[in-house]
Amino acid sequence: MSHSTKNRNPDYTPNDATPERRFPLRELVLFGALLAAVLAVYAIMGAAYSTRMLVEAACYAILALGLTIQWGYAGQFNAGVMGFVALGGFCAMLFSVPVNDAFWGTELPGELGKVLLYGIAATLIVVGATKLDRFGVPKKLRTVLAIVIGVVLYLVVISLLRDVTSQIQSQAGFIGGFGLPAWVGWVVGGALAGGVGYFIGHVCLGLRSDYLAIATLGIAEIIKAFLKNSDWLTRGTATVSPLPWPTPGPADIGFTLSRAIYLSVTAVVIAVVFFLLHRAYHAPWGRMIRAIRDNEVSSAAMGKDINKRRLEIFVLGCILMGLGGGMLGTFNSLFDPQGYLPLNHTFLVLVMVILGGPGNNLGTIFGAVAVYIIWIMSEPLALFLMQLAVAFGEGVFGWDAPNNMDSRALQARVLVIGMLITLVLRFAPKGLLPEKIKTHG
Amino acid sequence: MNELVFFINNVVIAGSVTGSIYAIGAIGVTLIFSIMRFAHFAHADIMTFGAFMVLLLTTAFPAVGASIGVPTALVMLPLAMLLTAALAVGIDKAFYKPLRAHGVKPIVMVIGSLGVTLMLQGLIRLFSGTGGQSLYVDDRKEIFRIALPFEGVRAPIVITEPQIYLFVITLVAVVALHLFLNRSRLGKAMRAMSDNPELAQASGINTNTIVAVTWVIAGALAAIAGTLLSLDVTFKPDLSFFLLLPIFAAAIVGGVGHPYGAIAGGFVVGFAETLAVFNWNVLLRPFRDSLPTWLELPSNLAFVGTEYKIVVPFFILVAILVWRPTGLFKGKVI
Known part of the structure; x- marks a missing residue:
């Protein structure tokens, strides 16, 4: 704590202050490139696959928005996104599955x-x-x-x-579900995630920021262990499927169309969340949150209730994660507690946020879609590169490759994600679309 | 009496084993915390890396140990400690030092260490595969069964060879660390820096050396902890997320920045885990006849199932953060 108050926030220098009406060249270029990438995927992989990818990217964008308000707006680091996502998925399952x-x-x-x-x-x-x-x-x-x-x-x-x-x-x-529409589960999942976030935040937010990271990491593993081992509630490793969609399913109208409808539902949710966050960010409340992030002592001196504001924003982020997790779970149409991995549901989201631009909602959405496309495409690429390496090793050195090379190749992606995190922190700490800091006067 | 032996086997020995491993891991975390003021999330993966080095060396030279009469893995441990210490210093130079030079907040260092975690995990899994492997490549794991000289006691006390090594090595490591911190010039400089970095620098202590020494000690201890854990069970590349929470809980229980506290915290967490998963019905069984008839004991009286073991360190962590955030021994860093 003494550390953070002594040094001025290095991210903030007056040079960053951008005039209010700047031509958004950077945004246009980045989103143009993203659009080109999406179109390329559509051309190569087909419409059904690509629409699925977009829906998942949209769900991840909601998770990333949840993390960007925690990390970007308020400087709180949540290392357990996975747990909140799993809670959302669980609620979506519990409420939508038919009555047993x-x-x-x-x-x-x-x-x-x-x-x-x-x-x-x-x-x-x-x-x-x-x-x-x-x-x-x-x-x-x-x-x-x-x-x-x-x-x-x-x-x-x-x-x-x-x-x-x-x-x-x-x-x-197992006890089965309640047979209600899936969106009820999403809302309740958000509320439940918010409740867990309230508990964790209440314990940790008055202390060093590291403790929050440790505690969230722990709660995520606990939630996963609970969902995995409570066979009476979730069928555990046996998994529950299918989860009914709130929109017409693929069996009725085909894969592409049903996924496109689902995509429009997620897009509406993102638009609403984006609009509300945008208003909140520019409202006095958002200014207060950033003031607390940048200089705790001066905000406290101005009479702001620091711990309460922090708790507010942490819970808000957790609610968004629960909501996004619910939508993701319903879309996958499968509830598998073992499928929730720290890599896929915590660190991928983290990369989306810090690469896109923490505190910049547009940057976060860009980061979510871009990173998700790279992530999905990296799987065949990793397998291909590994096969190349094996062929090279066998041909040149007569190396006898172990037979589990494919699973190892996928582990290489863990390495890449880790490297991305450290490199971005080092060389582009503000992300591709940095937060715009407004100055007055 | 048989029940008591069962208790000793399942709680006293098992608790000391996990407690020692957590303690050695927590010392490293707490030292890094006190010198560099951030929670080092990659510590559990440095432990895994140390164990992996031992595994590699043991697989390469499986017959070395047999000539001296100890498991090969133990012969290779000092070498692995060196390699791991070098890795820790290298990671610091490559990833943490630039961040420190930028003067970032501690929480950014935490995120950086999470990136390092993933890199290490990816590397280890890339080379070792994802399955578990035993560190006993060519040797045999000895199991000692000590029969007690009492009448009516049929169950022996069971202790394995690696567990004995574990107790000895833990003791040696703790004593050596104590001597280093209290007697040597470097150790005293380290304590000075953990108390007040500016004052330490002003009085002519080379902070870069201290940081490097901290990484060497933390890396070497992490290699010991990882190897001993893998000797006791098996080497698995994905241990880290399950080790992190107990180790951090141990460091915080003992008071962050407090090496002796970390040792105590490690044993608190280790014993709490084993006590929580122990089935207390076993101890109550001899008194079954004297219990009132309306009281029917369920067959499973454990606090949590083994699958929920991770709840225990979390519960301890939350309890200590709520009631005594400075830890049992009043740590310096809050």
């Missing part, structure tokens, strides 16, 4: 509800026990009592829950 009568038709929902009620009651008792010191119980005794009661009640509730969930698993498979 093998579960709801039995007495199991009642049992499960009873256990949940026990859990709530146990929580209330423990919270009550922590307040015992108001009735004259010594503080040390209160702490001991609260911990003992908490441990015992936790063990009781968790063993009841284990009984019920194993029954659900053996009798009904």
